[in-house]
Amino acid sequence: MLSINDFSKAIRVTFILWILTAVIYPSLIFIFGQLFVSFQANGSLIKDNQGNVIGSTLIGQSFKRDEYFWSRPSVINYSIGETAGNTGVSGASNLAPSNPNLIENIEAEIKLLKEVNIKPTADLVYTSGSGLDPHISIESAQNQINRVATARNLDPNEIELLITKAVEGRFLGIFGEPGVNVLKLNIELDKL
Template identity: 45%
Template sequence: MLKIIRQALLILLFLTVLTGVAYPLAVTGLAQILFPSQANGSLIEHDGKALGSSLIGQPFADPKYFWSRPSATTPFANNSTSSTGSNLGPTNSALTDAVKQRIDALHAADPGNDAPTPVDLVTASGSGLDPEISPAAAQYQLARVARVRGRTQADVAKLVAEATEGRQFGILGEPRVNVLRLNLLLDGKL
């Protein structure tokens, strides 16, 4: 009986060291070597200060900025510790009310804009933390941002093009605009 208990404890110790120490250290070391930016949070920095992550959406409400996709996280928007979708279906009155409020906010910020509202500006994503919007959503906001900042639309459009990423590997997904990167370009911090 003592022999079995000793073997069980040795196996427990060995597996604890293997799966609790060696494996995490190996994976972390490989990630630091092969993907250092991603392993450290894909941070966007300016003057040695982290301004945010390119992988997590941040809220922007000032009309001089491009607005991100709405967030469904709780207890506040873009809460990276609470990634979740709203789980509201298309017939749910709470969703239709939220979409109407978001459309009203977009129209209040840019009353002259009569273009169709892109869906990604009024609906939350599955994670609630999308850092990107569609090029159509950026185009929808372009005139407002240019007007509020006193810049030409062509000037702002160049920054939108610079912040736009194409399809991954040329075939996967859709083109997208990283909102944090775009707003930092507008502020001259990138």
């Protein structure tokens, strides 16, 4: 049977563990993040010259104007709009490969890309699992050069050089594929 002493020890251990895991550890992580990796700890936010937040390097945005590189399509439309609100919701459609709605969405994306003379690639046709992927493949960026160059009246070679500079390698040198962050690329494009 439990004695008062055993019960007292259990309460003290629970309290000490609570202090360690709910107060001390989160505080240390917060302090470390703010001191050593504050850009990442605060959401990798990109600001304009006036200090206004224009986006995050971690979350995709919808670009559909011809003078910008287009992002991956998003089922949740990057959580912007009347249905999603500005909620930050992420997720996939969960439509099966045989679902007619999925096939219809894919065919619509392919048709749109072909109408503007962009060779359809997987990441410009299919949505990502989270619906918030900020990157496209190097090939997808290169396939958009002529459209962007024409819309901005720029030399395609100048835009190709911009893409080359914007390429981000594999995570830790081994995970994933090299890609281009669309927001960063479009910001650099506006600087030209």
